[in-house]
Amino acid sequence: xxxxxxxxxxxxxxxxxxxxxxxxxxxxxxxVFRLIPFLIVEGLFVLTILVPFALTIWISLLxxxxxxxxETARFAGFENYEAVLTNDQFWLALVRxxxxxxxxxxxxxxxxxxxxxxxxxxxxxxxxxxxxxxVPMMIVPIVVGYNFSMIYIDSxxxxxxxxxxxxxxxxxxxxxxxxxxxxxxxxxxxxDIWQWTSLTFLIFLxxxxxLPRQLxxxxxxxxxxxxxxxxxxxxxxxxxAIVIAVIIRSxxxxxxxxxxxxxxxxxxxxxxxxxxxxxxxxxxxxxKFSFGAAASIVLLIIFSILIFFAVYMLISQRRAVExxxx
Amino acid sequence: xxxxxxTALFVSLWMASPAVGQDPVAxxxxxxxxxxxxxxxLKDPKLTILLSSLYNNSFPDFAKKWEELTGVKFEIVPLGxxxxxxxxxxxxxxxxxxxxxxxxxxxxxxxxxxxxxxIPLDDFAKKYQPDFxxxxxxxxxxxxxxxxxxxxxxxxDHLLFVLRKDLMENPLANAEYKAKHGKDLGxxxxxxxWAQQAAFFxxxxxxxxxxxxxxxxxxxGLGYRSVNFSYRHFPLYMKGLLFDKxxxxxxxxxxxxxxxxxxxxxxxxxxxxxxxxxTPQIYPYWGSGQAYSAVSFPSIFxxxxxxPNSVVKGKQLACLxxxxxxxxxxxxxxxxxxxxxxxxxxxxxxxxxxxxFIQWFTSPSIGDDAVAHPKGxxxxxxxxxxxxxxxxxxxxxxxxxxxxxxxxxAASLLLIEGNYEYFKVLDNNLADVMNxxxxxxxxxxxxEVSWNKITNEIGRDHQIQIWRKGVESGIYLDQF
Numbered sequence: 189x190x191x192x193x194x195x196x197x198x199x200x201x202x203x204x205x206x207x208x209x210x211x212x213x214x215x216x217x218x219x220v221f222r223l224i225p226f227l228i229v230e231g232l233f234v235l236t237i238l239v240p241f242a243l244t245i246w247i248s249l250l251x252x253x254x255x256x257x258x259e260t261a262r263f264a265g266f267e268n269y270e271a272v273l274t275n276d277q278f279w280l281a282l283v284r285x286x287x288x289x290x291x292x293x294x295x296x297x298x299x300x301x302x303x304x305x306x307x308x309x310x311x312x313x314x315x316x317x318x319x320x321x322x323v324p325m326m327i328v329p330i331v332v333g334y335n336f337s338m339i340y341i342d343s344x345x346x347x348x349x350x351x352x353x354x355x356x357x358x359x360x361x362x363x364x365x366x367x368x369x370x371x372x373x374x375x376x377x378x379x380d381i382w383q384w385t386s387l388t389f390l391i392f393l394x395x396x397x398x399l400p401r402q403l404x405x406x407x408x409x410x411x412x413x414x415x416x417x418x419x420x421x422x423x424x425x426x427x428x429a430i431v432i433a434v435i436i437r438s439x440x441x442x443x444x445x446x447x448x449x450x451x452x453x454x455x456x457x458x459x460x461x462x463x464x465x466x467x468x469x470x471x472x473x474x475x476k477f478s479f480g481a482a483a484s485i486v487l488l489i490i491f492s493i494l495i496f497f498a499v500y501m502l503i504s505q506r507r508a509v510e511x512x513x514x
Numbered sequence: 515x516x517x518x519x520x521t522a523l524f525v526s527l528w529m530a531s532p533a534v535g536q537d538p539v540a541x542x543x544x545x546x547x548x549x550x551x552x553x554x555x556l557k558d559p560k561l562t563i564l565l566s567s568l569y570n571n572s573f574p575d576f577a578k579k580w581e582e583l584t585g586v587k588f589e590i591v592p593l594g595x596x597x598x599x600x601x602x603x604x605x606x607x608x609x610x611x612x613x614x615x616x617x618x619x620x621x622x623x624x625x626x627x628x629x630x631x632x633i634p635l636d637d638f639a640k641k642y643q644p645d646f647x648x649x650x651x652x653x654x655x656x657x658x659x660x661x662x663x664x665x666x667x668x669x670x671d672h673l674l675f676v677l678r679k680d681l682m683e684n685p686l687a688n689a690e691y692k693a694k695h696g697k698d699l700g701x702x703x704x705x706x707x708w709a710q711q712a713a714f715f716x717x718x719x720x721x722x723x724x725x726x727x728x729x730x731x732x733x734x735g736l737g738y739r740s741v742n743f744s745y746r747h748f749p750l751y752m753k754g755l756l757f758d759k760x761x762x763x764x765x766x767x768x769x770x771x772x773x774x775x776x777x778x779x780x781x782x783x784x785x786x787x788x789x790x791x792x793t794p795q796i797y798p799y800w801g802s803g804q805a806y807s808a809v810s811f812p813s814i815f816x817x818x819x820x821x822p823n824s825v826v827k828g829k830q831l832a833c834l835x836x837x838x839x840x841x842x843x844x845x846x847x848x849x850x851x852x853x854x855x856x857x858x859x860x861x862x863x864x865x866x867x868x869x870x871f872i873q874w875f876t877s878p879s880i881g882d883d884a885v886a887h888p889k890g891x892x893x894x895x896x897x898x899x900x901x902x903x904x905x906x907x908x909x910x911x912x913x914x915x916x917x918x919x920x921x922x923x924a925a926s927l928l929l930i931e932g933n934y935e936y937f938k939v940l941d942n943n944l945a946d947v948m949n950x951x952x953x954x955x956x957x958x959x960x961x962e963v964s965w966n967k968i969t970n971e972i973g974r975d976h977q978i979q980i981w982r983k984g985v986e987s988g989i990y991l992d993q994f
Contacts, residue, residue, distance in 0.1 A: 253971075253972070254606060254607060254625070254629055255603070255624070255625035255628035255629050255931050255932065255972075256628050256629060257629060257630050258607060340790075341795065342785065342786050362786050362787075364786055364787050364789070364790065365787075365790075366787065366789075366790030367740070367786075367787050367788065367789030367790035367791075368789075368949070369949055369951070372790070452741075452790070453741050453742055454741065455740060455741030455789070455941075455942075455945055456740075456741065456789045456790070456945040456948070456949055457741070457941075457942045457943070457945035457946045457949065457951070458942050459945075469938070472600040472603075473599070473934050473935075473938070474932065474934060474935040474938070475603055475629075475932075476935075
């Protein structure tokens with residue numbers, strides 16, 4: 189049977205011309221140019237963030253291990269989320285990660301700050317010191333991991349250096365840096381500090397360089413001691429740099445992975461397993477893709493809350509600094 | 515110059531091999547590969563292998579030979595062996611078809627088979643007739659999963675016991691040991707006897723014993739105790755299977771708990787840092803003469819003989835793996851701790867051609883040449899190795915004889931889906947016991963709970979079926 193009538197209206201040539209003309213006029217208008225960058229950004233956002241993110245959420249709602257074809261995966265609702273939230277190892281890894289990040293970042297901030305302060309006051313060879321202190325950050329993490337694995341061997345150089353001091357206190361000089369649960373944790377923290385103190389040093393050095401010299405000089409002329417100058421003038425003015433250093437390093441430290449894989453593989457036992465390592469193992473070693481996706485989403489929520497507070501701190505600091513500038 | 519020398523050595527080994535051109539299995543594969551290329555009209559035929567980077571300096575020689583014989587080129591994609599399982603599983607999702615052959619331990623096979631990223635080779639095997647004669651059951655049937663041939667192995671990585679012959683033959687040491695234990699020193703028959711000898715030889719640095727000064731001290735024993743390695747050694751200590759016929763873990767039985775205790779107790783006679791050591795630390799330590807005995811991959815013997823820095827050359831004695839007394843009988847178990855196998859990708863464009871290469875490469879003649887390769891990591895595993903001049907020259911006749919004798923006791927590690935997760939649970943808990951964080955009994959309970967959870971997650975019925983088939987095939991040697 190031949191269809192003889194249509195259920196939709198065919199646009200008349202006039203109407204079509206009107207539409208084309210309208211679109212052409214819209215294209216010719218100035219506001220298009222304002223929208224083009226927006227469209228590019230939106231397009232990239234959809235492609236690079238939204239699609240993988242949506243896929244992760246979808247996979248997190250399935251019951252799928254990669255040791256079965258994807259086609260056999262079934263919808264499981266929030267089963268994976270329940271499994272993540274009731275998994276002791278996940279929470280232990282998270283707590284351990286915060287512990288590593290907390291200790292490492294605190295020490296990196298302190299050491300970086302002291303080094304930056306000393307270098308900023310150097311009158312000679314400042315560029316040389318700056319270069320030397322920045323070198324660790326430029327070394328590929330795998331090289332750092334390999335070097336530290338050699339340093340940490342129980343008959344290795346670190347124990348040999350420490351031996352005279354340890355023996356003096358009657359302590360066994362052979363510290364099991366990579367095989368004792370607590371020593372291995374410190375082994376990873378030290379490796380992280382060695383590599384990333386450079387970054388905090390760089391941030392603080394630029395902070396010291398940006399200090400308004402007239403304020404410092406004025407304080408000195410008015411009889412302030414070096415300690416008062418530092419405590420009352422320099423430190424408050426360095427607060428934005430400190431906040432930036434804390435945020436950047438904390439965000440990075442919470443993703444701690446390289447030294448764990450390179451030095452201990454999360455061991456002995458699970459004593460150095462960070463949350464990034466835990467996720468990697470669940471997905472790439474145990475093939476638990478759905479569980480891994482759910483754990484990623486849970487982590488994203490936890491870290492988003494932290495980011496929110498970090499950004500709030502940053503904005504508050506900026507406002508405070510802007511408010512204090514006459 | 516070194517390259518030239520090693521090439522010359524390899525060519526001479528190749529020429530010396532009596533089997534070249536006389537191996538019907540290899541010849542069949544070559545003829546069939548040529549016919550396949552002709553029949554399919556393949557222009558510039560090529561196979562791509564995802565290769566364990568350990569074989570970067572040896573496999574290309576065989577790929578070149580294959581190309582000379584068949585005209586089929588090889589593209590080699592090397593990757594660290596720890597990363598290969600993930601790469602294979604990625605291929606199961608991405609289905610790119612870039613790889614024709616996967617090279618990895620047989621332990622990757624269950625997950626890969628479950629994901630259907632590798633194909634059964636039975637039809638090809640029926641057509642082209644590979645040869646598995648001279649391979650002990652524990653290794654031969656490790657090539658099968660769920661009753662299907664899925665991987666072909668050309669490597670024996672079943673654990674070897676090696677001790678210091680010079681120390682064992684020291685008359686003063688022997689007299690002292692005999693006075694103490696009423697028995698001459700020698701290859702220990704049981705794990706308990708090994709522990710006894712290890713305790714006897716444990717020596718502090720700077721001590722002088724039996725007319726020898728031990729500047730750096732002497733560890734009584736050496737073995738793998740780190741995460742990702744402990745599980746490979748654990749079956750040595752376990753009496754019987756890890757699960758019963760219904761996949762109920764046997765780890766909480768007295769046998770299981772005792773195995774955990776013995777495994778953990780052995781670190782007393784090992785280097786203090788042993789829990790952080792892998793092969794890069796264990797082999798040089800052995801080569802430096804700082805240990806009396808070791809349980810390791812068989813290649814430790816070759817390292818001791820050929821490494822330029824080794825001080826134990828000519829002082830090593832390869833022994834049968836120590837066993838356990840079960841119902842008054844000595845039962846030895848040499849876990850197949852690694853082993854190198856070859857699988858065909860389900861997304862290969864030429865799976866038959868890929869299979870033919872594997873048949874050629876694992877044939878008695880070419881497989882033996884591989885084991886003999888001076889830069890390879892393939893270890894002796896089949897009877898034909900006993901008469902291969904290159905292998906005997908490389909490893910020494912005594913070591914080859916012992917290793918082949920040991921294949922009778924070669925038992926597979928867990929060959930079921932999710933095995934790496936089961937292994938990790940075991941490793942983590944063993945570490946906790948070794949670090950005295952928990953008792954062996956507590957560890958056994960934790961392992962049981964976690965193993966049951968994994969079994970239920972993957973599917974208990976499926977796991978039981980595969981487990982029973984594996985046990986019946988004889989890969990674990992023990993039966994229900």
